[in-house]
Amino acid sequence: MASIAFVQHDITARVPEMTDPTSTVEVPLTIRVDPLTGHSSRIVSGTKLAPLARPDLTELTAPPAFCPFCAATIDAATGTFDPSITAEGRIRRGSAVIVPNLMAYSEFSSVGLYDTASHFLDLPELTPGRVGDLLAAFAAYTRGVNGLRPLWSSVNANYLPSSGSSLIHPHAQSAHDGIGTTVQRNLVGLSRAWQGTESYWDALIAQEEGGDRWIGRRGRVAVLTPWAPIGFHEVWAVVEGARDITELTEEDCADLGIALSTVFQSYYSWNLTAFNWALYGGGPTPSERYSVLLRVVSRANPDAVYRSDVTYFERLHAEAVIDLAPEAVAAEIRPRFA
Numbered sequence: 170m171a172s173i174a175f176v177q178h179d180i181t182a183r184v185p186e187m188t189d190p191t192s193t194v195e196v197p198l199t200i201r202v203d204p205l206t207g208h209s210s211r212i213v214s215g216t217k218l219a220p221l222a223r224p225d226l227t228e229l230t231a232p233p234a235f236c237p238f239c240a241a242t243i244d245a246a247t248g249t250f251d252p253s254i255t256a257e258g259r260i261r262r263g264s265a266v267i268v269p270n271l272m273a274y275s276e277f278s279s280v281g282l283y284d285t286a287s288h289f290l291d292l293p294e295l296t297p298g299r300v301g302d303l304l305a306a307f308a309a310y311t312r313g314v315n316g317l318r319p320l321w322s323s324v325n326a327n328y329l330p331s332s333g334s335s336l337i338h339p340h341a342q343s344a345h346d347g348i349g350t351t352v353q354r355n356l357v358g359l360s361r362a363w364q365g366t367e368s369y370w371d372a373l374i375a376q377e378e379g380g381d382r383w384i385g386r387r388g389r390v391a392v393l394t395p396w397a398p399i400g401f402h403e404v405w406a407v408v409e410g411a412r413d414i415t416e417l418t419e420e421d422c423a424d425l426g427i428a429l430s431t432v433f434q435s436y437y438s439w440n441l442t443a444f445n446w447a448l449y450g451g452g453p454t455p456s457e458r459y460s461v462l463l464r465v466v467s468r469a470n471p472d473a474v475y476r477s478d479v480t481y482f483e484r485l486h487a488e489a490v491i492d493l494a495p496e497a498v499a500a501e502i503r504p505r506f507a
């Protein structure tokens with residue numbers, strides 16, 4: 170018997186017909202409930218919001234007079250880590266570099282570049298190697314910070330201004346403190362409280378493997394789309410047996426790099442441009458019941474006059490309204506990951 174119940178509510182809305190507003194048509198709507206968190210998502214039909222073309226990024230991404238993250242300036246424009254955290258000063262893995270973050274949004278924070286050699290990397294250039302190296306460098310920094318004391322850790326990324334990024338040079342950021350974030354505390358707390366002989370994450374993967382939302386597996390990294398997304402084109406990578414970012418191996422990071430890069434190639438093929446991703450660590454007292462989760466969503470394209478993809482539904486109700494079912498997203502990414 171399946172141990173996780175995927176609950177969905179099917180609703181029928183009656184709306185005016187577009188071509189003849191004097192008559193009404195019935196439109197199906199599905200509200201899905203996340204089995205772990207209880208949050209609900211609305212899968213709507215009919216309104217496809219996918220962009221028909223990619224915006225021209227030439228002007229937006231042109232090298233500026235000064236960028237702190239380009240190879241020629243990074244050593245002068247950024248600091249080095251305290252030796253109590255790492256003896257490396259700046260942490261370099263392949264093309265990736267991690268340096269202390271100027272923005273204080275956490276007790277410890279770092280910023281990492283996929284590559285300093287190019288000021289801008291479009292989605293196809295965020296290769297498995299570049300992404301994997303970046304994650305390996307963040308894992309090394311997280312282990313360094315955790316050497317001071319165990320903390321809540323996450324690694325997160327904006328990309329282009331429409332996703333919240335203030336700098337164009339592609340980068341990601343880490344956060345480490347004693348509090349964690351709302352979503353992170355919920356994920357770990359609810360995983361700990363999950364009633365089941367095996368962990369929620371083990372049960373989820375066992376149940377989803379080979380199904381409509383399954384994308385594939387590499388090593389300990391299982392890739393799938395979520396039953397009830399919180400964002401557009403959302404994809405998950407779950408690292409089985411890794412309770413915290415500190416436990417990610419070089420191989421895990423390489424496999425996560427392949428997964429994330431595959432998603433970026435798919436986004437590119439759908440005329441998407443921007444994204445956010447988050448890698449949620451398991452907190453200062455990691456539980457066997459939690460597995461590290463990497464979640465990636467697409468964001469609105471940085472058109473000159475763009476409509477935000479975050480409406481009152483997402484911002485104030487914490488409820489995503491999705492127009493492409495998770496099963497359709499998985500079906501398109503699966504062959505690229507194989």
Ligand SMILES: [Zn+2]
Nearest residue numbers: 236239288338
């Ligand atoms: Zn730059």
